[in-house]
Amino acid sequence: SNMEGAARPETIDSLNISDNYLAMAAVDYRDGSRKMGNWYKAVPPLCRSNNGLTPADWFGRTMLEHYPEGHKVGVINVAVGGIKIEGFMKNTVEEYAAGAQDWLKPWIAEYDNNPYQRLVDMARIAQKDGVIKGMLVHQGESNSEDPEWPKKLAKIHDDLCRDLGLNPADIPLLAGELKYQEADGVCWAFNRDILPHLPEVLPNAHIIS
Numbered sequence: 001s002n003m004e005g006a007a008r009p010e011t012i013d014s015l016n017i018s019d020n021y022l023a024m025a026a027v028d029y030r031d032g033s034r035k036m037g038n039w040y041k042a043v044p045p046l047c048r049s050n051n052g053l054t055p056a057d058w059f060g061r062t063m064l065e066h067y068p069e070g071h072k073v074g075v076i077n078v079a080v081g082g083i084k085i086e087g088f089m090k091n092t093v094e095e096y097a098a099g100a101q102d103w104l105k106p107w108i109a110e111y112d113n114n115p116y117q118r119l120v121d122m123a124r125i126a127q128k129d130g131v132i133k134g135m136l137v138h139q140g141e142s143n144s145e146d147p148e149w150p151k152k153l154a155k156i157h158d159d160l161c162r163d164l165g166l167n168p169a170d171i172p173l174l175a176g177e178l179k180y181q182e183a184d185g186v187c188w189a190f191n192r193d194i195l196p197h198l199p200e201v202l203p204n205a206h207i208i209s
Helices: 055-065 093-099 105-109 115-126 149-164 189-193 195-201
Strands: 021-024 039-041 073-076 135-137 173-176 205-208
Touching (some): 195 205
Parallel strands (some): 021 073, 135 173
């Protein structure tokens, strides 16, 4: 849900977006506004037509501010609220999708029951237009107590690089912390017990506060 975007966009979130900041639709939007595999100006929502504001929105805008004038930044958002990381792993996604909770299955089905493959398919289209620079991840409550989460995420990173012909050492992965204990975050221990181990198994991973 963090990467899907649970927050409702406000008017300001759709203002002053550069024409050089683009988002590729990873699904056909239900309202007909976007078609899968095509680039659009990165006006929220970036994930699906019924989602909201995501970390990718302002991440991409900020990234563009640090590029020379005329450069373009594009993002591809494939996310499923409530899904465990196994639903994005190449070797477990099919089994996970088949056994998912009934409320979760329709969201996974929007990616033909294989979010990992949808990431690969969209990224291959993107490679025709530009260069893949990195990956952005924000895990939610699922797997927040899983000590194997760093290794599982590192495998996704390396599998994606292999399938896309990328050198893993050239593709940084940025992973966000969860809400802090002092802010009443229910999964705050993830920041202490799980997330710090990510760079141990993926040297070019970076933790974002």
